[in-house]
Amino acid sequence: MSAETHLEVYRPFLGKLRDDPLRFWPLTTTGLRTALKQRRALFILYLPALIVTVVVCFVVYVKFTAEGMLHGEGADEKLDFQGQLVKGMVLAQAEQLLNVVSLILEFSKGMGGFALLAVTWFASGLFCEDKKAGAHQLYFARPITRLDYFLGKFLIAAFFAAWAMLVPLLSVCIAATFCSPEWSFLKQEWDVFFRVIAFSCLWTVVASSLVLTASALASRKSFALLGVFGFVMISVPIAATLGEFVDKRLFALALLIDLDALAQEFFGRTDTENPVSLSGALVAVSALLAICWSVIWLRLRRLEVVA
Amino acid sequence: MSEAIIVLDGLEKRYGSIRALEGLTLELPPGPTGLLGPNGAGKSTLIKLLLGQLEPSGGRARIAGFDPTQRAQRLALRRKVGYMPESDCLIPRMNGVEIVTALGRLTGMTARDAMTRAHEVLDYVELEEARYRGLDEYSTGMKQRLKLAQALVHDPELLLLDEPTNGLDPKGRKHMLELVHDLGHAQGKSLLLCSHLLPDVERTCEHIVMIDKGRIRSEGSIEELTRSEANWVEVEVEGDLAAFQARLGTEGYELEATGPQRLRVKVMEPDGDRLFELAGSCGAIVSELSIERSSLEDVFLETLARTEVPAT
Numbered sequence: 001m002s003a004e005t006h007l008e009v010y011r012p013f014l015g016k017l018r019d020d021p022l023r024f025w026p027l028t029t030t031g032l033r034t035a036l037k038q039r040r041a042l043f044i045l046y047l048p049a050l051i052v053t054v055v056v057c058f059v060v061y062v063k064f065t066a067e068g069m070l071h072g073e074g075a076d077e078k079l080d081f082q083g084q085l086v087k088g089m090v091l092a093q094a095e096q097l098l099n100v101v102s103l104i105l106e107f108s109k110g111m112g113g114f115a116l117l118a119v120t121w122f123a124s125g126l127f128c129e130d131k132k133a134g135a136h137q138l139y140f141a142r143p144i145t146r147l148d149y150f151l152g153k154f155l156i157a158a159f160f161a162a163w164a165m166l167v168p169l170l171s172v173c174i175a176a177t178f179c180s181p182e183w184s185f186l187k188q189e190w191d192v193f194f195r196v197i198a199f200s201c202l203w204t205v206v207a208s209s210l211v212l213t214a215s216a217l218a219s220r221k222s223f224a225l226l227g228v229f230g231f232v233m234i235s236v237p238i239a240a241t242l243g244e245f246v247d248k249r250l251f252a253l254a255l256l257i258d259l260d261a262l263a264q265e266f267f268g269r270t271d272t273e274n275p276v277s278l279s280g281a282l283v284a285v286s287a288l289l290a291i292c293w294s295v296i297w298l299r300l301r302r303l304e305v306v307a
Numbered sequence: 308m309s310e311a312i313i314v315l316d317g318l319e320k321r322y323g324s325i326r327a328l329e330g331l332t333l334e335l336p337p338g339p340t341g342l343l344g345p346n347g348a349g350k351s352t353l354i355k356l357l358l359g360q361l362e363p364s365g366g367r368a369r370i371a372g373f374d375p376t377q378r379a380q381r382l383a384l385r386r387k388v389g390y391m392p393e394s395d396c397l398i399p400r401m402n403g404v405e406i407v408t409a410l411g412r413l414t415g416m417t418a419r420d421a422m423t424r425a426h427e428v429l430d431y432v433e434l435e436e437a438r439y440r441g442l443d444e445y446s447t448g449m450k451q452r453l454k455l456a457q458a459l460v461h462d463p464e465l466l467l468l469d470e471p472t473n474g475l476d477p478k479g480r481k482h483m484l485e486l487v488h489d490l491g492h493a494q495g496k497s498l499l500l501c502s503h504l505l506p507d508v509e510r511t512c513e514h515i516v517m518i519d520k521g522r523i524r525s526e527g528s529i530e531e532l533t534r535s536e537a538n539w540v541e542v543e544v545e546g547d548l549a550a551f552q553a554r555l556g557t558e559g560y561e562l563e564a565t566g567p568q569r570l571r572v573k574v575m576e577p578d579g580d581r582l583f584e585l586a587g588s589c590g591a592i593v594s595e596l597s598i599e600r601s602s603l604e605d606v607f608l609e610t611l612a613r614t615e616v617p618a619t
Binding site: 009010011012013017019020037038130133138139140141142143305 | 381388390392399405409410413414420431460489490494
């Protein structure tokens with residue numbers, strides 16, 4: 001039977017409702033589909049990252065091609081003394097400047113900025129916009145817990161962070177693998193793949209947690225955006241001042257310095273001039289993550305169940 | 308009476324020193340029930356307690372056999388309940404079909420089922436033309452119907468509707484009430500319609516709970532509640548009206564003429580049977596008799612006045 005004003009009838013649902021353990025997954029896919037509608041933001045935030053990635057891959061290609069040409073059979077026979085001198089200098093420069101692992105390390109530092117911009121733009125409204133619109137009332141009328149809600153949103157943030165960090169770094173590794181003669185990069189530096197994945201995952205978790213914390217605390221997306229950049233930018237001069245005048249270990253208060261120290265450690269390029277030790281950076285990042293997750297957990301409780 | 312769909316046992320909710328709900332105890336039968344009360348009476352608080360979105364300060368509640376304070380039961384309960392919130396709470400940057408599909412999937416439907424079902428319920432609430440439009444292009448009435456559609460997507464056995472006609476124009480209100488009536492009567496859904504608008508409840512529900520200042524003031528079927536001790540009945544008489552009027556007068560009935568062959572008579576018995584006997588005794592026939600009931604509004608105001616208590 002239909003209501004009087006229209007002809008459509010109510011049809012009962014004859015299917016079955018599943019008790020899926022991955023209850024957060026629909027939240028993630030729906031959130032991603034919604035976020036990906038922001039085509040202009042995607043273009044603005046990811047195009048520079050794409051260009052930089054292409055340039056770095058090209059540099060890697062040039063390095064291996066130049067090395068191949070200079071090391072090629074019979075190349076020395078045609079060169080006079082001056083030519084061999086120049087070749088030696090070029091090779092030395094190529095070895096020193098275009099070490100792929102060092103290049104990836106520097107690239108990861110550069111991509112951090114793009115990635116932070118992207119994840120902040122796309123994820124800073126995830127909690128506060130739901131709260132502002134009251135959408136949490138719809139979500140928490142469904143069989144999901146706040147852990148599901150958090151995971152669903154976290155994966156959205158992580159997706160955008162990974163596309164700006166993991167994918168470019170892996171692209172450089174893959175370019176190096178294909179450009180190196182006889183897969184020498186893969187054979188000699190195979191562990192770089194794992195280091196890249198591990199560092200990108202750490203970076204993604206830290207950036208996503210920080211942005212989601214700002215979103216859980218703020219009432220609007222713009223406030224969350226400001227909060228994240230304020231925290232990241234202001235923490236550097238404050239940590240530098242405290243580290244310089246109070247205790248050197250206080251440099252660890254700056255997230256960017258900690259991530260630099262961790263990146264160097266991950267890629268086996270320990271910088272003795274870095275004011276933050278590995279243990280200091282690990283403690284600082286772990287503490288930051290603990291604070292972020294605690295804040296998110298408490299704030300989401302207010303959305304799920306009000307005591 | 309079949310098994311109660313909602314059972315409350317001394318349910319309480321306090322916010323600091325403010326008592327939003329005080330010791331609510333009742334058993335609601337399946338079917339359409341209206342939760343009536345003025346603004347601030349505690350209706351929305353009760354609905355949130357039933358859904359497990361608020362933690363009770365005391366007492367217990369069971370909805371469709373589940374305890375909303377227990378995590379596992381709360382999740383199971385939410386598969387059986389559809390909730391239409393009062394506030395404008397739709398998800399930004401999504402269109403109608405995306406919202407309903409997403410919420411269907413969150414309830415446990417497969418992506419395919421959720422999509423099919425979203426189209427079905429959007430058709431049912433007459434949003435088929437607007438299903439792909441962004442929410443910023445929706446009118447208030449469309450948003451309300453979209454909220455109803457998302458509550459229906461998983462075909463729940465109980466619907467919690469919080470002020471579904473809020474902000475609607477007369478046409479939109481009529482449409483919404485027809486949908487609610489259809490769901491409660493033709494589709495056999497149990498529903499708890501929370502409203503401060505008495506005509507809405509009167510039109511769509513069979514059972515009502517009146518709540519004010521966090522307490523249940525009255526509860527029962529509308530028929531029972533609107534039946535008063537002394538009823539006015541309207542009768543149409545064939546035959547000697549004057550003799551019938553005279554007879555009623557001598558018997559002490561209060562009456563007034565309302566038409567050429569019509570009288571309005573105040574009777575003490577519930578169904579007015581005695582009038583037939585009196586008419587027969589003076590050569591008249593009662594060809595039509597209708598009992599005038601007090602309106603729900605009268606009952607509501609009377610109940611509030613009778614149970615008025617000082618604010619806590």
